[in-house]
Amino acid sequence: MCLGIPGQVVEISDATRKLAMVDVSGIKREVNLACIVNEDHTLDECIGDWVLVHVGFAMSRIDEKEAALTMEVLRELGEAQEEIEAMRLSGQR
Amino acid sequence: MKYVDEFRDPEKARSLLKEINRLVTEIDTCKDRPIYIMEVCGGHTHSIFRYGIEGMLPKEIELIHGPGCPVCVLPMGRVDDCVALAEMPGTIFTTFGDAMRVPGSKKSLLQAKADGADVRMVYSPLDALQLAKENPDKEVVFFGLGFETTMPSTAFTVLQAKKDGINNFSLFCNHITIIPTVKAILDSPDMQIDGFLGPGHVSMVIGTRPYEFIASHYKRPLVVAGFEPLDVLHSVWMVLMQIVEGRAEIENQYARIVPDEGNDEALAAVAEVFELREFFEWRGLGSIDHSGVRMRKEFVAFDAERKFTVPDIKIADPKSCQCGEVLKGVIKPFDCKVFGKACTPETPLGALMVSSEGACAAYYQYGDPARMRELEKA
Ligand code: SF4
Numbered sequence: 001m002c003l004g005i006p007g008q009v010v011e012i013s014d015a016t017r018k019l020a021m022v023d024v025s026g027i028k029r030e031v032n033l034a035c036i037v038n039e040d041h042t043l044d045e046c047i048g049d050w051v052l053v054h055v056g057f058a059m060s061r062i063d064e065k066e067a068a069l070t071m072e073v074l075r076e077l078g079e080a081q082e083e084i085e086a087m088r089l090s091g092q093r
Numbered sequence: 094m095k096y097v098d099e100f101r102d103p104e105k106a107r108s109l110l111k112e113i114n115r116l117v118t119e120i121d122t123c124k125d126r127p128i129y130i131m132e133v134c135g136g137h138t139h140s141i142f143r144y145g146i147e148g149m150l151p152k153e154i155e156l157i158h159g160p161g162c163p164v165c166v167l168p169m170g171r172v173d174d175c176v177a178l179a180e181m182p183g184t185i186f187t188t189f190g191d192a193m194r195v196p197g198s199k200k201s202l203l204q205a206k207a208d209g210a211d212v213r214m215v216y217s218p219l220d221a222l223q224l225a226k227e228n229p230d231k232e233v234v235f236f237g238l239g240f241e242t243t244m245p246s247t248a249f250t251v252l253q254a255k256k257d258g259i260n261n262f263s264l265f266c267n268h269i270t271i272i273p274t275v276k277a278i279l280d281s282p283d284m285q286i287d288g289f290l291g292p293g294h295v296s297m298v299i300g301t302r303p304y305e306f307i308a309s310h311y312k313r314p315l316v317v318a319g320f321e322p323l324d325v326l327h328s329v330w331m332v333l334m335q336i337v338e339g340r341a342e343i344e345n346q347y348a349r350i351v352p353d354e355g356n357d358e359a360l361a362a363v364a365e366v367f368e369l370r371e372f373f374e375w376r377g378l379g380s381i382d383h384s385g386v387r388m389r390k391e392f393v394a395f396d397a398e399r400k401f402t403v404p405d406i407k408i409a410d411p412k413s414c415q416c417g418e419v420l421k422g423v424i425k426p427f428d429c430k431v432f433g434k435a436c437t438p439e440t441p442l443g444a445l446m447v448s449s450e451g452a453c454a455a456y457y458q459y460g461d462p463a464r465m466r467e468l469e470k471a
Contacts, residue, residue: 003136003294003320004242004294017253029216030219032219032246032249034249034358034362035245035249035356035358035359036358037358038357038358052294052297052350054242054243054246054294055189055216055217055218055243055246056216056217056218056219056220056246057217057219057245057246057249059242059245059294059297059298059356059359060297060350060356062349062350063349066349066350069101069321070320070321072101073140073320073321073322076143076144077139077140077143077320077449078143078449079139079449082190083216086189086190086214086216087216089214089216090214090215090216090217090220
């Protein structure tokens with residue numbers, strides 16, 4: 001739960017709510033970008049960014065190399081699969 | 094467990110280990126007792142066990158697995174409150190998956206669900222908010238737990254609910270905060286800790302400055318560490334370097350993710366929605382002053398604790414459980430009388446057995462590092 005998972009911002013889905021579609025290992029889901037948007041880095045500039053996604057929120061921008069490294073560690077810890085499953089199943093009964 | 098050869102960069106791992114082995118010979122304390130280094134974060138605990146890092150370190154270093162797994166420190170009474178909320182008619186109770194199997198005094202959320210309560214696992218508090226939009230005739234309660242890493246996510250969700258006027262959404266706030274907790278550990282008389290590995294992702298939110306008192310007041314080194322096995326080894330080395338050189342400073346090994354000033358946007362949202370509680374109850378550690386947050390009164394309408402009545406009864410941890418001593422590093426998990434017998438990952442008695450970040454589950458799954466080390470040498 002605390003480790004988060006890397007993904008890449010694909011498109012802005014709801015600008016007023018700062019929501020964007022993020023691709024996490026092939027799974028696309030809506031993620032809130034409020035923590036990484038400010039005057040120096042606007043919402044539109046986030047497209048293409050690699051981010052660390054934490055329970056549906058992008059918590060920091062990371063470089064692509066760091067994203068790959070983090071994903072590898074998560075896979076080895078067995079947490080990547082768990083996170084992706086949770087994303088996929090979320091809200092279902 | 095892995096071997097150094099399987100690390101991403103075995104050369105680097107080997108040279109770090111060599112350096113670590115050399116440093117411990119320079120530390121006087123090591124002649125009488127091991128150096129105790131606590132990793133505060135459950136993510137580190139998991140990584141340390143998964144990669145067998147403890148077994149690779151010299152016997153002069155003992156890692157203490159701290160209270161950084163939010164699911165593990167949740168007291169039984171709070172789980173009972175969750176069950177009570179979940180069993181209210183017309184309620185959809187939403188939670189992260191990790192919390193489903195934590196035992197309450199009568200049942201876990203998973204058992205409540207089997208008994209007919211509408212309990213749903215969600216990946217994000219945003220999904221709970223979405224459920225509230227889709228089910229206007231139901232009350233949707235989200236079980237918010239975790240340290241500063243997850244606090245911004247629930248804060249932003251509550252702000253969004255307020256903005257969108259979604260009145261059937263509320264948060265059962267059980268967030269805890271790291272600084273008073275580390276302070277309580279440092280003040281505890283049965284604790285001997287020489288240095289800390291600081292939590293990576295909590296620090297991504299709060300930055301490194303809030304830890305300053307650990308260096309200035311308690312004279313202990315703290316190194317904010319990443320999760321990769323090389324990060325952990327590197328950070329242990331940095332702690333030892335400080336001890337050898339007689340320094341106590343806050344250092345940041347994980348600067349590629351953790352800015353020293355933290356995340357302003359996240360901190361602003363947290364400050365807007367939450368305020369410190371006078372105290373918060375922890376499993377095994379008792380009550381710690383200012384260690385939890387509640388929602389500010391402007392958000393009463395979204396606060397499950399005030400919107401509904403929760404039983405809020407204090408339930409003592411079961412007698413056979415020794416989670417508290419394990420959390421403080423006073424005993425090792427297998428010293429607990431019920432470890433591996435009455436208490437296993439399938440039938441957890443204590444919360445440390447529930448999550449892969451809990452010390453007991455890690456020992457159960459990966460074995461005792463000290464014994465592994467002996468076996469390896471034999
Ligand atoms: S074995 Fe079970 S009861 Fe004993 S300390 Fe670990 S989690 Fe707690």
